[in-house]
Amino acid sequence: SHAGKVVLRSWYEKNKHIFPASRWEPYDPEKKWDKYTIR
Structure with a gap:
């Protein structure tokens, strides 16, 4: 699965x-995403 995708809540x-x-899952700006590589 791909991490780091962001969509509008209305679309979701x-x-x-x-x-x-x-x-x-809802995007949490406070969460640490270090284990993912965002491209």
Whole structure:
């Protein structure tokens, strides 16, 4: 799975029932993403 994707909450709310949006989690700016490589 790819980390670092950002979408509008309105889009997410409308499409979260569609794979893979159902597996996504809300973006938390305070979370440490060091283990991911953002490209």
